[in-house]
Structures are given as C-alpha cells and as structure tokens.
Amino acid sequence: MARGKAKRAATAKAAKRAKPRSKTSAKTTAKPIELYYWPTPNGFKISIMLEECRLPYSLIPVNISKGEQFKPDFLKIAPNNRMPAIIDPAGPGGRPIAIFESGAILQYLGRKTGKFYPREERARVEVEQWLFWQMGGLGPMAGQLNHFKHYARETLAYAIKRYEDEVNRLYGVMNIRLTDREFLAGKYSIADMACVGWANLWERQGQDINQFPHLKRWLETVKARPAVQRGMALGRELRQGVDMKDPKVQAVLFGQRARTG
Numbered sequence: 001m002a003r004g005k006a007k008r009a010a011t012a013k014a015a016k017r018a019k020p021r022s023k024t025s026a027k028t029t030a031k032p033i034e035l036y037y038w039p040t041p042n043g044f045k046i047s048i049m050l051e052e053c054r055l056p057y058s059l060i061p062v063n064i065s066k067g068e069q070f071k072p073d074f075l076k077i078a079p080n081n082r083m084p085a086i087i088d089p090a091g092p093g094g095r096p097i098a099i100f101e102s103g104a105i106l107q108y109l110g111r112k113t114g115k116f117y118p119r120e121e122r123a124r125v126e127v128e129q130w131l132f133w134q135m136g137g138l139g140p141m142a143g144q145l146n147h148f149k150h151y152a153r154e155t156l157a158y159a160i161k162r163y164e165d166e167v168n169r170l171y172g173v174m175n176i177r178l179t180d181r182e183f184l185a186g187k188y189s190i191a192d193m194a195c196v197g198w199a200n201l202w203e204r205q206g207q208d209i210n211q212f213p214h215l216k217r218w219l220e221t222v223k224a225r226p227a228v229q230r231g232m233a234l235g236r237e238l239r240q241g242v243d244m245k246d247p248k249v250q251a252v253l254f255g256q257r258a259r260t261g
C-alpha cells in the first residue's frame, strides 16, 4: 500500500505510542500485528482490543476518504473494501493470517489472547449475543442515521426519523440490559469494545443520553479505561483536514456499486 509522507509520520507516531505496550506484553509475538485502520467507531473496536491486550501492533492507515480501501493489495485482505482489517504474522500454525470484519477480528484476538472473550460456553454466548447485536443492529442503524442526518444531499425526513427511532430503540434495549449488570455480558468484554465508539456519538445521533441512565453510566465506565482512551485516540490526527462534505470525498464513499474486477 502506497503511503505518503504524512501517513508515514502518523504511522511512526502511532507505532511509537503503541511501543510501550509491546514491552509490557506478556504474550508478545515476534512481529507486530498489522492494523489496517482509519479512526472511526469500527476502527476503534480493534485499536481498543489491541491496547487492552497489550499486543504489539503497527498502524497502517487506510484513508477511506481518498479511496485507499479500493487498492488491490488491501482488497486481498479485505474484499469488502472496508476497514478495519488485520494481518497477524503469527497466526494459527505460526503462519500469517489476514482477517476482515471487526466482529471476526475481535473474536480472533479474544481467542488468541484468552482475554475479554470467555471460553466457558454460557459466558461466551452472552458475549456473542451482544457482539452480533452491535454488528447487525447498533452499527448499521447508527451508520445509516449518520448518512441521512449529516451527509445526504437531499434532506429525507422519513429516512432520518426511521434511523433516529431505531437508534433510540436500540439504546433503550442497551439501557434495560445494563440495569442490573456493569457490562453488556456481565464482565467487560469485546461486546463493550464493539459498542463504545458508536454510543459515544449519541449527541450527533440526535439522542438524549439522560433518557438512558444505565447506558450513560456504562459509557462513562468504559470510556474511563486507559486502553479505551488510547484506542479511541489512535490516528486522530489522520482525520485532520478531511471534509466529509467535500464532493470529492463523497464521490469516493457514497454511491458505490458492485465492482467488476
């Protein structure tokens, strides 16, 4: 993947930031995990997990506003032209493995490290339910809401209301779930990591967090974790100067149809 000067600088900065983790990691791999990443809530899921597990990693920015997700080398790793993705040089059998889809990456890293993804079947099912709830519900609904509320060229009141209602409903589900437990699956897990970046955007999503006191308490608790803070700060500088309303950026990101090759 071709990288410009600014990106190299950002990568070096991020690698520097990530470096102390590698020194303190009990289960270090010889080569760092390659993280293909852009600072968005889907990217944060993986940067948070890597930070929580103290796994050494190197950041490879995928500037989705410039179309780097369509580069042939990236598509070999992530055929859905979406980040995040990882390559673990020390995958199963000691051979490299490439993984796309944030939920699959979280599960892989959880199995690899034995952290934040319990082995015991009942506890594991609890985590998976809430992980898939995020992957199929909160993420896509909040994503569509973001599109119609902030970026669509026409203002479509019906679409905005449809997704605002749905995000509101999902927050209600989360709030009830969190009434009598600290985290979504009881103990802190990859399910919480999957949700935090999305729930953090409640204001932009036209929601009132005070309507959801248990969700609010959970959000504050998760965001207070140093690894979550490091994960959500990763590559923040990369986004500087990117204008999502720029027609050139929108031409890259919106109106995508099937690729033919």
Ligand SMILES: N[C@@H](CCC(=O)N[C@@H](CS)C(=O)NCC(=O)O)C(=O)O
Residues within 6 Å of the ligand: 040, 041, 042, 043, 064, 069, 081, 082, 083, 084, 100, 101, 102, 103, 252, 253
């Ligand atoms: N289901 C995917 C979604 C990933 C996703 O939507 N990534 C966005 C950024 S948040 C992306 O790479 N967009 C590039 C594009 O739309 O071309 C996952 O969870 O990994």
